[in-house]
Amino acid sequence: MQLSLPFLENPPRHPEVWEDLDEGQRAVIVDKLAQLIAKTETGKEEASHE
Numbered sequence: 001m002q003l004s005l006p007f008l009e010n011p012p013r014h015p016e017v018w019e020d021l022d023e024g025q026r027a028v029i030v031d032k033l034a035q036l037i038a039k040t041e042t043g044k045e046e047a048s049h050e
Contacts, residue, residue: 012018018026 021029
């Protein structure tokens with residue numbers, strides 16, 4: 001599994017949205033993206049605790 005995401009190679013379309021987020025909000029987004037990527041790679045779905 002890849003341990004880093006290529007954000008620098010694929011910049012967001014609207015970087016101002018990311019820049020407006022605080023560190024906590026960014027951490028939540030990165031964590032959720034990592035979960036979705038892992039789910040896609042493994043084909044398994046984790047139980048949601050939301």
